[in-house]
Amino acid sequence: MADPTQFDHDRISHLLADRLLEVPPFQRSYSWDAGNIADFLTDLETARHKDASYFLGTVVFANDTDSARQQIVDGQQRLTTTAVLLVAIRDALRDFKKEKAATHVDETYLRGFDLAAEELVERIVLNPDDQPVYDILLARGALPEVGQSRLADAYRQILAYLKELAPAAADYRKLIDITTQLDDSVQVLVAVASDIPEAYVIFETLNDRGADLTTADLLKNYLFSQAKQNFSFVQAAWTKISGEFDKSDEFVKFIRYDYMSRNGHITARNLYKAMQDDIGTGAKKAKAYVQRLDEARRYTWACET
Numbered sequence: 001m002a003d004p005t006q007f008d009h010d011r012i013s014h015l016l017a018d019r020l021l022e023v024p025p026f027q028r029s030y031s032w033d034a035g036n037i038a039d040f041l042t043d044l045e046t047a048r049h050k051d052a053s054y055f056l057g058t059v060v061f062a063n064d065t066d067s068a069r070q071q072i073v074d075g076q077q078r079l080t081t082t083a084v085l086l087v088a089i090r091d092a093l094r095d096f097k098k099e100k101a102a103t104h105v106d107e108t109y110l111r112g113f114d115l116a117a118e119e120l121v122e123r124i125v126l127n128p129d130d131q132p133v134y135d136i137l138l139a140r141g142a143l144p145e146v147g148q149s150r151l152a153d154a155y156r157q158i159l160a161y162l163k164e165l166a167p168a169a170a171d172y173r174k175l176i177d178i179t180t181q182l183d184d185s186v187q188v189l190v191a192v193a194s195d196i197p198e199a200y201v202i203f204e205t206l207n208d209r210g211a212d213l214t215t216a217d218l219l220k221n222y223l224f225s226q227a228k229q230n231f232s233f234v235q236a237a238w239t240k241i242s243g244e245f246d247k248s249d250e251f252v253k254f255i256r257y258d259y260m261s262r263n264g265h266i267t268a269r270n271l272y273k274a275m276q277d278d279i280g281t282g283a284k285k286a287k288a289y290v291q292r293l294d295e296a297r298r299y300t301w302a303c304e305t
Contacts, residue, residue, distance in 0.1 A: 006192040012056055012082050013182035015190070016109045021061070022069040022125040023076050024196070026239045028217060028248075029129045030151045032077050037157050040081055045165075048181055058189040062199035069125065070192065073199040081154060082182065083124050086110060087137045088158040089175050096169040105179060110138060126151075197231040200224035215252045216242065218272045223279070226286040237290035241297050258296045 015021065032040075047054040059075030072079060086109045093102035107113075111120040126134050133151045136143060143152040166174040193199035200221055220238055227234040245251035256271050259278060266274050279289045 006190075008190045008192075010188055010190050011183055012078070012186040012188050013086070013109055013179070015059065015079065015188065016083060016086070016123045017183075019061075020069040020112075020121070020123060021072055021079065022064075022067070023080075023127045023130070024071050024073075025127050026235055027072070027076060027127055029127055030077065030080050030154070032081055032150065032154060034153070034157055036077070037081060037154055040078075041085075041158070041161050044178065044181060044186070047185065048177060053185045053187055054181075055187050058191060060191045060193065060199050062193045062196040064196075071196055071199070072124075073193075073196065075188070078188075079124060080126060080130070080151070082186075083110065083134075084137065084151065084154050085158050086179070086182070088155055088162055089179055091140055091159065092162045092166065092175055093172060096166075096172045098169075098172050101172070101176065197224065197228050200227075215268070215272050215275075216248050216255065219255065219275055222272075222276055223286045223290065226279070226281055226283065228283040228286075230283040230287040234286050234290050237294055241290070241294055244297060254297070254300070255293070258293060261296075 043054060056078055057075070059079065060073040061070040061075075062073055064071050086105055090102045090105040090110065093099075093105065107120075109123060111122055113119070114121045122134070122138065125131060130151050133144060133149045135141075137151070137155055143149075143155070146153060146156070162175060162178075166172060191199075193201075220242075223234055223238065224231065242251050245254065252268070252271070255275070256266065256268060259266055259271065259275060263274070263278065279285055
């Protein structure tokens with residue numbers, strides 16, 4: 001019998017300091033834009049001015065029997081942005097010659113010494129698309145051009161914000177204040193599931209289907225929550241099918257047209273709910289749906305060639 005899901009309260013930076021985390025390779029890449037980041041920084045600043053706690057929502061992790069790292073099922077955008085914020089704070093402190101403070105931030109929240117590997121390892125590992133740029137950020141290397149990487153653009157925006165907040169070395173305590181806030185006052189509810197399928201069940205239950213999730217994201221989460229013993233098959237099939245599309249909206253359009261070919265017209269707004277009813281519940285139905293979707297993909301590609 002699988003271990004029951006564990007729920008706890010924690011602080012956002014503790015999740016980076018106390019755990020080794022990983023974004024599963026099939027998760028979407030970092031997607032926060034300038035507006036999302038500005039809202040995050042403004043919310044933190046408002047809470048600091050009020051000396052108040054700030055609740056950042058729920059994060060969902062899954063234990064992995066093959067790895068010491070916990071898999072991030074929900075919370076990737078918030079955790080990644082927090083990590084990038086801490087990278088920018090580290091770099092700003094170094095620019096002010098506050099090397100001890102910068103090293104503390106780096107070794108507490110960003111990288112830790114792995115005794116078995118005898119080297120520093122990242123506290124959080126991102127998906128294959130984002131990790132190379134995150135490695136550049138950790139090493140403070142040359143960034144991609146503006147617009148080529150949302151992760152690099154997020155770093156630029158955050159660093160510019162920090163330089164405006166603390167323009168001179170005498171203001172370095174303002175950077176420390178943000179670090180202290182993340183450590184003491186930015187709260188999260190943490191759910192840790194025994195495995196990834198169970199984590200997606202939790203996510204599907206807790207998720208309020210916010211605007212930051214596309215229909216494709218929602219459908220993936222629903223399928224993964226239903227897949228159970230067929231999880232590996234459903235995950236592999238979904239990754240293969242979605243990988244054929246350059247943009248999420250193109251993939252959603254394909255899903256919608258496939259649905260309408262069998263069930264008649266449906267608006268984009270009502271697609272996700274209709275898809276839940278169309279797929280049904282249970283591992284067999286989740287597997288059957290991705291098989292059917294893959295057949296539709298192959299047929300469509302054959303007609304176009």
